[in-house]
Amino acid sequence: MSTRTLVVVGHGMVGHRLVEALRAKDVDDQWRIVVFGEEARPAYDRVALSSYVDTWRAEDLELGPLEGADLRLGDAVVSVDRDRRVVTSASGAEVSYDALVLATGSVPFVPPVPGRDLPGCHVYRTIEDLDAIKATVDRSTRRIGRHSGMVLGGGLLGLEAANALRGMGVSPHVVELAPRLMPIQVDEGGAGLLKRLVEKLDLTVHTGTSASSIELDGDRLIAKLTNGLELDLDVVVFSAGIRPRTDLDLGLPLGPRGGYLVDDACRTSDPNVYAIGECASIEGTVYGLVAPGYSMAEVVADQLCGAASVFPGADTSTKLKLLGVDVASFGDAHATTEGALEVVVNNAVAGTYSKLVVSDDAKTLLGGILVGDASQYAMLRPLVGKDVPAGLLEPGGSAELSLPPDAQVCSCHAVTKQTITDAICAGVCTDVPTIKACTKAGTGCGSCVPMLKQLLTECGVEQSKALCEHFDHSRAELFEIVRATRITSFTELVGKHGRGRGCDICKPAVASILASLGNGHVLGGEQATLQDTNDRFLANMQRNGTYSVVPRIPGGEITPQKLIVIGEVARDFGLYTKITGGQRIDLFGATVDQLPEIWRRLVDAGFESGHAYGKALRTVKSCVGTTWCRYGVQDSVGLAIELELRYRGLRSPHKLKSAVSGCARECAEARGKDFGIIATENGWNLYVGGNGGFTPRHADLLVSDVDTESLIKYIDRFLMFYIRTADRLQRTSAWLEGLDGGLEHLREVIVDDSLGICADLEAAMAAHVEDYADEWRGVLEDPEKLARFQSFVNAPGTPDPTISFREERGQRVPVLLGIPEVAQ
Amino acid sequence: MTPVCELSALRPEQGVAALLPDGSQVAVFLTFDGSVHALDNIDPFSGAAVLARGIVGDRGGRPVVVSPVYKQAFDLTTGACLDSPDHSVAVHPVRVRDGVVELT
Numbered sequence: 041m042s043t044r045t046l047v048v049v050g051h052g053m054v055g056h057r058l059v060e061a062l063r064a065k066d067v068d069d070q071w072r073i074v075v076f077g078e079e080a081r082p083a084y085d086r087v088a089l090s091s092y093v094d095t096w097r098a099e100d101l102e103l104g105p106l107e108g109a110d111l112r113l114g115d116a117v118v119s120v121d122r123d124r125r126v127v128t129s130a131s132g133a134e135v136s137y138d139a140l141v142l143a144t145g146s147v148p149f150v151p152p153v154p155g156r157d158l159p160g161c162h163v164y165r166t167i168e169d170l171d172a173i174k175a176t177v178d179r180s181t182r183r184i185g186r187h188s189g190m191v192l193g194g195g196l197l198g199l200e201a202a203n204a205l206r207g208m209g210v211s212p213h214v215v216e217l218a219p220r221l222m223p224i225q226v227d228e229g230g231a232g233l234l235k236r237l238v239e240k241l242d243l244t245v246h247t248g249t250s251a252s253s254i255e256l257d258g259d260r261l262i263a264k265l266t267n268g269l270e271l272d273l274d275v276v277v278f279s280a281g282i283r284p285r286t287d288l289d290l291g292l293p294l295g296p297r298g299g300y301l302v303d304d305a306c307r308t309s310d311p312n313v314y315a316i317g318e319c320a321s322i323e324g325t326v327y328g329l330v331a332p333g334y335s336m337a338e339v340v341a342d343q344l345c346g347a348a349s350v351f352p353g354a355d356t357s358t359k360l361k362l363l364g365v366d367v368a369s370f371g372d373a374h375a376t377t378e379g380a381l382e383v384v385v386n387n388a389v390a391g392t393y394s395k396l397v398v399s400d401d402a403k404t405l406l407g408g409i410l411v412g413d414a415s416q417y418a419m420l421r422p423l424v425g426k427d428v429p430a431g432l433l434e435p436g437g438s439a440e441l442s443l444p445p446d447a448q449v450c451s452c453h454a455v456t457k458q459t460i461t462d463a464i465c466a467g468v469c470t471d472v473p474t475i476k477a478c479t480k481a482g483t484g485c486g487s488c489v490p491m492l493k494q495l496l497t498e499c500g501v502e503q504s505k506a507l508c509e510h511f512d513h514s515r516a517e518l519f520e521i522v523r524a525t526r527i528t529s530f531t532e533l534v535g536k537h538g539r540g541r542g543c544d545i546c547k548p549a550v551a552s553i554l555a556s557l558g559n560g561h562v563l564g565g566e567q568a569t570l571q572d573t574n575d576r577f578l579a580n581m582q583r584n585g586t587y588s589v590v591p592r593i594p595g596g597e598i599t600p601q602k603l604i605v606i607g608e609v610a611r612d613f614g615l616y617t618k619i620t621g622g623q624r625i626d627l628f629g630a631t632v633d634q635l636p637e638i639w640r641r642l643v644d645a646g647f648e649s650g651h652a653y654g655k656a657l658r659t660v661k662s663c664v665g666t667t668w669c670r671y672g673v674q675d676s677v678g679l680a681i682e683l684e685l686r687y688r689g690l691r692s693p694h695k696l697k698s699a700v701s702g703c704a705r706e707c708a709e710a711r712g713k714d715f716g717i718i719a720t721e722n723g724w725n726l727y728v729g730g731n732g733g734f735t736p737r738h739a740d741l742l743v744s745d746v747d748t749e750s751l752i753k754y755i756d757r758f759l760m761f762y763i764r765t766a767d768r769l770q771r772t773s774a775w776l777e778g779l780d781g782g783l784e785h786l787r788e789v790i791v792d793d794s795l796g797i798c799a800d801l802e803a804a805m806a807a808h809v810e811d812y813a814d815e816w817r818g819v820l821e822d823p824e825k826l827a828r829f830q831s832f833v834n835a836p837g838t839p840d841p842t843i844s845f846r847e848e849r850g851q852r853v854p855v856l857l858g859i860p861e862v863a864q
Numbered sequence: 865m866t867p868v869c870e871l872s873a874l875r876p877e878q879g880v881a882a883l884l885p886d887g888s889q890v891a892v893f894l895t896f897d898g899s900v901h902a903l904d905n906i907d908p909f910s911g912a913a914v915l916a917r918g919i920v921g922d923r924g925g926r927p928v929v930v931s932p933v934y935k936q937a938f939d940l941t942t943g944a945c946l947d948s949p950d951h952s953v954a955v956h957p958v959r960v961r962d963g964v965v966e967l968t
């Protein structure tokens with residue numbers, strides 16, 4: 041029974057975490073929780089706010105649902121009576137509390153530039169702010185050239201805002217008062233490189249200056265800078281820092297830089313009132329990062345449950361990838377510790393800068409800055425305050441690093457190396473996904489994931505890339521071997537590059553590679569013996585040993601005449617019939633002997649294999665699009681059919697699914713697909729790496745507003761790149777997540793052709809399209825292949841006596857098979 | 865002595881099923897080294913008569929067939945399931961005489 045009431049003011053990231061933490065710790069439900077949130081929507085992932093411009097879908101930023109709290113959204117707390125312990129909200133609600141937690145966050149700081157309130161001037165903090173910026177850009181009447189914008193502030197947030205503007209088709213000017221970009225995190229050397237790198241990306245950087253005024257000129261904005269420059273703009277974004285939000289006046293002392301002053305237990309001078317997150321000044325320091333806020337939330341949840349707990353201090357390290365440029369800064373990055381030494385490597389040619397800060401005796405690592413290449417960050421950050429590993433400071437600089445057990449590996453969730461290695465050694469965690477699931481490490485910003493992989497290796501969990509006991513190579517390596525050597529058979533491949541006679545892992549993988557590289561019919565010669573269950577008979581095996589038949593219905597479009605044929609075939613062979621989730625029809629219960637007879641009827645009527653059995657293209661789903669739908673902006677059915685016919689039969693590491701929607705309403709669910717296309721007024725948006733299934737993932741936007749020809753070119757390249765480099769049975773979603781450099785890298789390869797392989801990828805796809813032939817027709821035309829579709833070698837035509845059916849809802853379904861006695 | 869089929873009807877690493885006079889079924893395999901093996905065709909994990917349709921290869925050098933349903937491996941020479949010590953399938957002695965595969 042809840043006996044006490046907690047009121048939380050502010051439903052932001054930290055307030056949300058507090059509720060989660062308290063619900064987990066308050067096992068006997070002592071606390072009733074009331075949360076007031078001024079924003080009308082529930083807490084969302086503000087850290088990922090900038091990704092909103094990729095999709096404009098607020099749902100993508102949602103945090104988990106808030107359970108076990110009375111949530112009052114769109115209702116700000118306007119006053120607190122600490123004597124009576126009652127809060128009053130804007131709607132007039134009064135709630136008494138036993139404990140009050142202030143989690144009001146911050147407000148953007150807008151310098152007092154004349155003109156800062158003009159229409160077209162914005163801040164960058166909430167989803168609504170981004171909507172407003174977009175509305176300004178959309179309204180702008182500029183007809184010639186790109187839109188132009190100014191971001192005031194060249195710190196971390198300013199650069200993020202500039203990137204977001206770029207995503208809206210605006211060329212941004214970044215104006216920073218300090219003499220360099222990111223003055224808090226990066227030193228002069230690093231910032232110089234950073235500036236050069238971002239200027240290559242259509243950003244104009246003005247440092248050492250600020251705006252002196254902003255004026256309206258017709259419907260345009262003119263900003264004057266203190267260095268005399270004038271900028272002609274469509275939009276202005278202020279990103280000059282944040283201030284703790286303390287407009288709710290409780291008569292409590294504030295810290296030296298604002299913020300409700302609290303002790304190391306997050307308690308204000310009133311023992312019933314706490315403050316956490318960005319509005320708290322914890323022993324005088326205000327943190328503008330989410331991880332310290334989360335630790336404060338945990339501390340308060342502990343206190344409320346009667347446990348003594350104090351704020352452990354915070355790691356203000358940052359790593360980000362802005363506009364494709366790595367920047368990381370950790371520990372005492374600016375070498376403020378007395379006697380600190382700096383080791384700088386500035387490689388102008390490679391475009392990398394690194395600085396390590398060590399103690400005066402060069403024994404302890406204090407901090408560092410990495411620009412251009414931050415791959416060492418995950419290993420170095422946890423070593424701050426620990427011994428400098430041998431070899432690290434030598435020219436060439438990397439070393440075999442081993443962390444002490446108490447080093448914090450994941451700072452988002454405060455997980456130490458010990459916790460992770462314990463879980464690995466106990467056998468609970470065997471790979472990165474299981475570490476994420478059981479320790480939470482790696483589930484925040486993701487920057488510690490490389491370290492998790494290294495810990496697995498350190499604990500002796502072999503992250504072997506070997507496909508199986510027969511090959512030491514990964515699938516991607518085997519693909520390259522087969523491509524380069526033009527080996528065409530498993531026997532030759534295993535003889536030259538492997539050992540033994542193969543197994544159920546390597547044989548289907550090699551079969552898939554051979555098929556992707558076009559080696560004739562998948563049941564031709566030795567290939568038949570490599571195929572996995574379903575490919576072996578070009579049909580999906582069911583629980584009783586019978587098969588299902590799925591003819592291709594491109595885009596889900598079918599004539600009544602063809603529907604009738606399917607109906608007739610199903611009736612004549614007594615097949616159970618079901619509409620699949622892939623916009624086509626599945627016919628179940630065929631025996632091996634029946635498969636060719638069924639397919640002969642279907643092929644004669646113009647059907648072909650739907651590859652429901654293969655690791656190959658399944659379906660390209662479509663919505664009705666412009667032809668019928670009053671909202672459609674492009675012909676989604678036409679494109680879906682074109683794509684399905686183009687990629688049919690394409691063998692890949694795992695199955696491939698696609699969909700095309702005719703407008704942003706997305707009725708075809710394209711973002712759940714390996715490649716999904718959504719129509720826009722101007723063309724198509726291409727999304728990649730979506731997945732339903734076991735671990736659903738929304739696809740990421742790869743390119744937008746492209747015409748059909750470019751779209752197909754990008755899909756060709758995407759699919760072929762995936763086919764060449766993915767692991768066996770790795771869907772595009774997992775492949776993309778594991779790809780070094782992620783989506784940005786993929787875009788470089790596919791769109792900018794950074795590896796110079798696009799022509800090759802396109803040629804490979806052209807060859808596939810050219811060589812395509814229906815697999816089932818191939819079987820029907822070849823007596824030798826046909827002969828294998830029989831139940832018994834010594835009794836052709838005799839049906840398997842173990843198969844029997846019963847009736848359910850008017851159709852035949854399998855009789856459950858008895859399992860034979862276990863023979864010991 | 866039950867003749868099953870001509871040896872020429874078998875292809876390396878591609879099993880076939882044969883129906884026996886008592887209505888039971890065997891799965892017959894020719895391995896890459898030319899030897900012939902026969903197991904019960906019923907997969908003890910699913911009850912389906914499908915072992916003949918599994919992938920043939922080796923595990924640590926032992927010749928195996930992998931059930932097409934849930935992928936357990938069975939030793940072709942002993943019938944033992946290598947993934948579960950509690951399961952196995954019966955092995956049928958075979959020989960090849962005058963180009964004909966016979967169960968003995």
Ligand code: SRM
Nearest residue numbers: 580588619620621622624626652658731732733734735771
């Ligand atoms: C028939 C169908 C269910 C239905 O009656 O609607 C189906 C049936 C099977 N699915 Fe599915 N899936 C079917 C749509 C889906 C969908 C929905 C979709 O495609 O829009 C999904 C989620 C979307 C996705 O894949 O991202 C789906 C996710 C899976 C998964 C999980 C994949 C994953 O990445 O986690 C498997 C297992 C696997 O592939 O390893 C699977 C595997 C299977 C297999 C092949 C399992 C097997 O080996 O026996 C089933 C046999 C089909 C058969 O015998 O014909 N099926 N399956 C659907 C066939 C669609 C088609 O026309 O081709």
Ligand SMILES: Cc1cc2nc3c(=O)[nH]c(=O)nc-3n(C[C@H](O)[C@H](O)[C@H](O)COP(=O)(O)OP(=O)(O)OC[C@H]3O[C@@H](n4cnc5c(N)ncnc54)[C@H](O)[C@@H]3O)c2cc1C
Nearest residue numbers: 050052053054077078086087116117144145317318329330
């Ligand atoms: C674009 C952007 C990028 C960022 N990137 C990073 C990053 O990479 N890494 C990182 O660690 N941090 C990052 N941050 C900072 C991070 O988002 C914040 O540290 C975090 O959101 C703070 O959480 P909070 O709950 O304290 O405040 P908030 O999330 O701001 O939540 C406070 C909530 O309280 C509400 N509120 C205020 N007053 C009242 C009242 N009187 N009554 C009711 N409700 C009230 C507000 O409306 C708000 O919803 C970023 C922030 C932005 C804007």
Ligand code: SF4
Nearest residue numbers: 663669672702703707
């Ligand atoms: S996605 Fe758009 S075009 Fe397609 S059916 Fe839905 S509303 Fe119509």
Ligand code: FES
Nearest residue numbers: 450452484485486
């Ligand atoms: S450090 Fe951010 S997820 Fe681990």
